[in-house]
Amino acid sequence: MKIFKRSNFTFFSLDGEVCWQLDKKDTNEPIYIFAEESLLSQMDEEVFFQAENVSDLPGLVGPVVIMPDAHSGYGAPIGTVFAVDEKAGCISPGAVGYDINCGMRLIRTNLNYQEVKKSIEKLVNLLFEYVPPGVGKKGFWKINRQELKRIVEGGAPYILKKGIGWDEDQEKIEEKGRIDGADFSCLSNEAIERGISQLATLGSGNHYLEIQRVEKIFDLEKAEKLGIMTEDQIVVMIHTGSRGLGHQVCSDYLKIFNQNYHKFKLSLKDKQLVCAPLSSSLAKNYLAAMASAANFAFVNRELITHQVRKVFEKVFDQSSENLGMSIVYDVAHNIAKFESHKVPFSRKKGRFLIHRKGATRSFPEQPVILGGSMETGSYLLVGGESSLEKSYGSTAHGSGRTMSRTQVKKIIKGEKLWQEMKNKGIYVKSVSFYGLAEEAGLAYKDISQVVSSVAKAGFCQPLAYFRPVGNIKG
């Protein structure tokens, strides 16, 4: 059996390729890491410490699965999937993450690169105006508390009924843009106020809005069914989530869970991983607040889509319908959902609460979007059967950082990076050069290796590769 060692950690290869089991002494459930050896060697070691803490959470029904783009987070690593029993399990807000329903959306167009090339700067500048990125920016959609209630409880279908977006959009969003069980009364005043002030904004950090051109199609038949027809076709990718509202939900419930943890008589290795039995009122309230934040994120991406369509209409003087700007798919990568699964590497089946933190649902034939760095590009993939066998129907979510923000800023300055990207045909408009430098391609793993790992694992197969040509970021 092939063995890989990193300091105090030993990994046994289960397939000689991408499936590794972490050797643990005092284990609750096993940890499986799906990554090519080169990616496994790049993961920061904190990933493995954090994965061990996750594997000791109460109520797990099977292994903890770590994705090839994993990096350390707080509590659980980014790139973690695990399942707890629907009745006897626990929910951990920290293992869902702060940016609840942070996710990816891909919009297609009928345009090709030659038609858009001369207008890239105009498009990017207008998008920057219509979809405000960065700190302290307000969106175009002004709402009050009552409207926020309708948004978080009604999700994307609510604003579609109001005439924002296209009716067909709903079918292209995970869960049709609305998670059941949302309850406005489970949100704090702080969460409500942060939601009201940040709706229809992009945010900062690794969030972006990108114009991309199709560089390579791997499976034309399947790609065409999703509207990706030819190389050089223009698409738009959105990466954002539930903004301050989601962060506040996570913060609020971490605090409440920690205050009440002693009641459940559970052991706890990291306060960030605090959890509560699903039967408790605390867990029920958190799930209702989490669903509210998830619905807010679906609406946020729908409102941004509305603005993107308006910008393209303005620049090309055609309707967005004429430009063929339909949604390819919209999928979350920070969420917990009740789903029926087979436990990986076991015969056990059941209905479980699946936690996906920095991981994407990847059911067979479902579109999957993996966003790469703003320099290297992104992928559209389609879910594979093996995801149901090995990873609770899940896959990776992007590239995954390998370098801290300070480190990358020591290596490259924002102004220089901006010019280099412009020379490569990528026009970027960013709130600050500091923020731009933090997201340089060299700070991330090679997304092609991530895609190769998930393809070899059978979680999903690549359909198309997109190269950025314009980008706005906070």
Added chain:
Amino acid sequence: MKNWQVFEDKNIADVLVEVYGRSKKNLFSNIVKSFACILIADADQIKKKIEKRIAIEGDDFSQLVFNFVENLIYQKDVFSLIFKEGVFSFDKEKVKKKLRASLFGQKIDQDLQINTDIKALTMHKFKVEKKGDFYKVVMVFDL
């Protein structure tokens, strides 16, 4: 002695910061300054145009610090406010600890170049230590 130290390399995607204080008031003052320095590229450019008075409660001193930092994030997200300095006082109550703060700063505008947004204070590695009159807080921010 430094008033705070940022260790970005201890958390790949986020930032770990240690803030020190020679007294409780000095600790809160340094928290305000370190928060501004992480968020704004040149925090010296922040002007004292606005005074915001807040009151924070906590079951113990550690929770008081945590809730105060969360309030700085709330002020930034909801009112676009960033602060340069603060004046602090503490109420002695039987059950809860209470902090009153007058914070001085301004609205975030285009004159202030953003360095990195702070989206949440995590509980991961969060710790408040007291040795004599010396205080130390360890915080990991979600960026």
